[in-house]
Amino acid sequence: MINMQSKNNLVSWQMNCPVSIPENAEYVTLAHGEGGRLSRKLIQERIVHLLNNEYLVALNDSAQLPSVNGPLALTTDSFVVSPLFFPGGDIGSLAVFGTVNDLAVSGAKPLWLTLSLIIEEGFPLAILDRILKSIARAAQETGIKVVAGDTKVVPRGAADGLFINTAGVGELITPIPPGPATLQVDDELIISGPIGRHGIAVLAAREELALEPLPLSDCGSLIRPVERLRNELGDQVRCLRDATRGGVAAVLHEWAEASKLTLSINERSIPVSPEVRGVCELLGLDPLHMANEGTMVIAVKQGSGAAAVEALQSLSETADARLIGTVNSQGIAPVTIRRTLGSEQPLDDPLGSPLPRIC
Amino acid sequence: MINMQSKNNLVSWQMNCPVSIPENAEYVTLAHGEGGRLSRKLIQERIVHLLNNEYLVALNDSAQLPSVNGPLALTTDSFVVSPLFFPGGDIGSLAVFGTVNDLAVSGAKPLWLTLSLIIEEGFPLAILDRILKSIARAAQETGIKVVAGDTKVVPRGAADGLFINTAGVGELITPIPPGPATLQVDDELIISGPIGRHGIAVLAAREELALEPLPLSDCGSLIRPVERLRNELGDQVRCLRDATRGGVAAVLHEWAEASKLTLSINERSIPVSPEVRGVCELLGLDPLHMANEGTMVIAVKQGSGAAAVEALQSLSETADARLIGTVNSQGIAPVTIRRTLGSEQPLDDPLGSPLPRIC
Numbered sequence: 001m002i003n004m005q006s007k008n009n010l011v012s013w014q015m016n017c018p019v020s021i022p023e024n025a026e027y028v029t030l031a032h033g034e035g036g037r038l039s040r041k042l043i044q045e046r047i048v049h050l051l052n053n054e055y056l057v058a059l060n061d062s063a064q065l066p067s068v069n070g071p072l073a074l075t076t077d078s079f080v081v082s083p084l085f086f087p088g089g090d091i092g093s094l095a096v097f098g099t100v101n102d103l104a105v106s107g108a109k110p111l112w113l114t115l116s117l118i119i120e121e122g123f124p125l126a127i128l129d130r131i132l133k134s135i136a137r138a139a140q141e142t143g144i145k146v147v148a149g150d151t152k153v154v155p156r157g158a159a160d161g162l163f164i165n166t167a168g169v170g171e172l173i174t175p176i177p178p179g180p181a182t183l184q185v186d187d188e189l190i191i192s193g194p195i196g197r198h199g200i201a202v203l204a205a206r207e208e209l210a211l212e213p214l215p216l217s218d219c220g221s222l223i224r225p226v227e228r229l230r231n232e233l234g235d236q237v238r239c240l241r242d243a244t245r246g247g248v249a250a251v252l253h254e255w256a257e258a259s260k261l262t263l264s265i266n267e268r269s270i271p272v273s274p275e276v277r278g279v280c281e282l283l284g285l286d287p288l289h290m291a292n293e294g295t296m297v298i299a300v301k302q303g304s305g306a307a308a309v310e311a312l313q314s315l316s317e318t319a320d321a322r323l324i325g326t327v328n329s330q331g332i333a334p335v336t337i338r339r340t341l342g343s344e345q346p347l348d349d350p351l352g353s354p355l356p357r358i359c
Numbered sequence: 360m361i362n363m364q365s366k367n368n369l370v371s372w373q374m375n376c377p378v379s380i381p382e383n384a385e386y387v388t389l390a391h392g393e394g395g396r397l398s399r400k401l402i403q404e405r406i407v408h409l410l411n412n413e414y415l416v417a418l419n420d421s422a423q424l425p426s427v428n429g430p431l432a433l434t435t436d437s438f439v440v441s442p443l444f445f446p447g448g449d450i451g452s453l454a455v456f457g458t459v460n461d462l463a464v465s466g467a468k469p470l471w472l473t474l475s476l477i478i479e480e481g482f483p484l485a486i487l488d489r490i491l492k493s494i495a496r497a498a499q500e501t502g503i504k505v506v507a508g509d510t511k512v513v514p515r516g517a518a519d520g521l522f523i524n525t526a527g528v529g530e531l532i533t534p535i536p537p538g539p540a541t542l543q544v545d546d547e548l549i550i551s552g553p554i555g556r557h558g559i560a561v562l563a564a565r566e567e568l569a570l571e572p573l574p575l576s577d578c579g580s581l582i583r584p585v586e587r588l589r590n591e592l593g594d595q596v597r598c599l600r601d602a603t604r605g606g607v608a609a610v611l612h613e614w615a616e617a618s619k620l621t622l623s624i625n626e627r628s629i630p631v632s633p634e635v636r637g638v639c640e641l642l643g644l645d646p647l648h649m650a651n652e653g654t655m656v657i658a659v660k661q662g663s664g665a666a667a668v669e670a671l672q673s674l675s676e677t678a679d680a681r682l683i684g685t686v687n688s689q690g691i692a693p694v695t696i697r698r699t700l701g702s703e704q705p706l707d708d709p710l711g712s713p714l715p716r717i718c
Contacts, residue, residue, distance in 0.1 A: 031710060035605035061434060061460075061600060074473060077475065080513050080517075106420050106423065154439050159517070159519065356513075357517075
């Protein structure tokens with residue numbers, strides 16, 4: 001385990017920033033966050049025109065939205081990733097995809113997003129613009145509309161550059177996956193792609209590791225893969241979960257706890273990119289504990305595993321999906337792994353994380 | 360204008376804390392925010408049991424909520440108030456009432472809330488518990504259910520104690536106030552209670568002013584007053600707005616901009632408590648620029664002002680409601696005020712705020 005804290009006392013948001021800050025740059029001031037004229041200017045000129053949609057332009061206390069036929073899904077996440085830019089994404093795309101994916105894996109069609117910024121005084125407006133553009137791009141890609149927002153500015157030293165919160169509303173689509181409490185013995189476990197890419201990408205960016213090729217984050221949308229599974233497998237899907245903080249290991253432990261069964265996976269079946277494997281071996285990290293931001297674990301009923309893998313492999317973003325294990329009756333450990341060398345071992349539940357601030 | 364920034368470099372969250380921290384106290388660690396076992400323990404043992412409801416207990420990626428008949432309202436706010444505790448409230452009650460009020464003044468019945476915490480490493484769990492209890496109390500009082508949440512921990516120095524984000528979903532109730540763009544000449548303007556109380560309470564707490572009596576924040580729910588206005592006045596209500604950052608002046612300027620009319624108020628009619636008046640005179644602040652957190656501005660059609668004031672005065676929380684002005688055809692200034700001494704003057708639009716971090 002590496003101690004990452006020392007770096008955080010640096011101005012970590014300047015790292016990996018793809019924008020060069022000119023001499024006469026403009027910076028965020030406290031007044032930008034205080035609800036007066038400068039706040040309105042910031043919101044109107046830099047945010048609303050980028051995220052433009054019929055609900056946001058009204059800028060009322062709340063967005064007024066049409067009624068939804070079905071039941072709703074509601075979720076929220078705050079993003080404090082450091083550094084703000086990493087190979088394959090940034091805090092902006094992460095904030096959109098993270099919340100969109102939470103809705104998608106719950107069985108919902110993502111509809112609306114709120115966007116709340118906490119900005120440190122002195123943050124360059126050029127970097128903020130870059131992140132807002134990334135938010136706009138991710139929102140457009142996923143078809144979600146940013147309909148409400150908030151901007152706060154705190155004095156220098158009271159926050160580390162920029163924190164983002166998003167909350168998402170979606171419409172639940174039948175059949176809604178019933179969740180991990182319904183898991184049964186012989187259910188099959190699937191991973192939608194190579195694991196650990198987001199955690200290793202952030203680690204590489206933060207530690208400025210000179211890796212070639214650079215490990216890219218998997219930061220991206222799971223809407224299409226979830227839709228494909230719904231269309232192809234219907235109610236054969238028990239549960240889905242994007243394996244963010246705590247990685248695949250944390251998801252499996254939560255499911256084992258919810259189902260009172262033992263989940264067993266096979267190390268040989270788990271896709272890991274050469275870049276991720278290399279960094280993990282070098283630093284003694286387990287890819288199963290590393291965060292993902294566009295990769296999910298799926299459990300399907302016995303006999304549906306191959307069809308689920310085939311459905312996922314037909315999409316570019318989940319072309320490397322694999323069957324990784326099965327659900328068994330409760331054994332001595334909640335989660336077990338058959339290591340490449342053949343022995344079956346308990347898989348640790350991460351107590352915390354090897355790496356803080358990865359999302 | 361007072362420079363408040365110097366204080367923010369102190370550990371401002373310890374100020375005014377009503378909890379004494381014992382020698383063997385427990386503190387928030389980075390691992391509490393990393394999605395593993397400690398995160399789940401924090402959420403299960405300290406949050407879920409306090410905010411207990413049928414939607415939150417599932418702890419899925421998203422809350423699954425029943426369908427809503429009517430159109431929806433969606434809003435979000437981040438709270439970075441310093442200090443965390445002030446006379447009349449704390450960051451927890453503020454985070455609930457702030458979002459509930461944004462829904463209420465939009466014409467919605469508040470239904471569900473998300474709660475996202477960004478906590479600085481080393482924050483005492485005893486203080487966190489106190490704030491969570493305050494959140495639970497405010498949620499119970501307003502009948503809103505906290506159905507989804509998130510917890511992030513950042514290293515020491517990367518945030519100032521605790522930031523909270525809430526997003527709220529409500530059901531819009533007919534008649535929905537059509538908003539400030541529909542204002543007409545001779546519409547009447549009302550304030551629901553004495554102004555500037557929240558801003559002055561936070562100022563007093565931050566500067567440790569030895570005032571007697573202590574100015575109390577108006578931090579509280581506007582659900583009942585909005586319901587009362589809806590029931591008594593129906594579609595006579597044009598628009599409502601809780602006068603938070605920027606105070607009453609910012610609301611009037613936004614409405615003047617939206618309607619292209621001039622809003623004129625009468626200083627003599629505006630209720631100001633003796634405590635707020637005293638501090639404002641002492642420090643050269645204008646109560647019209649100071650933040651409120653449970654006080655709203657209302658515009659009603661010509662002839663309905665007296666009925667609106669009477670409806671509000673029948674409730675304890677808005678017993679001091681007053682008619683404060685009227686809407687006029689566009690004059691030289693968007694907002695004017697007849698001062699107590701008789702002269703009519705333009706009322707400034709606050710560029711920023713005299714006081715950062717009041718919510």
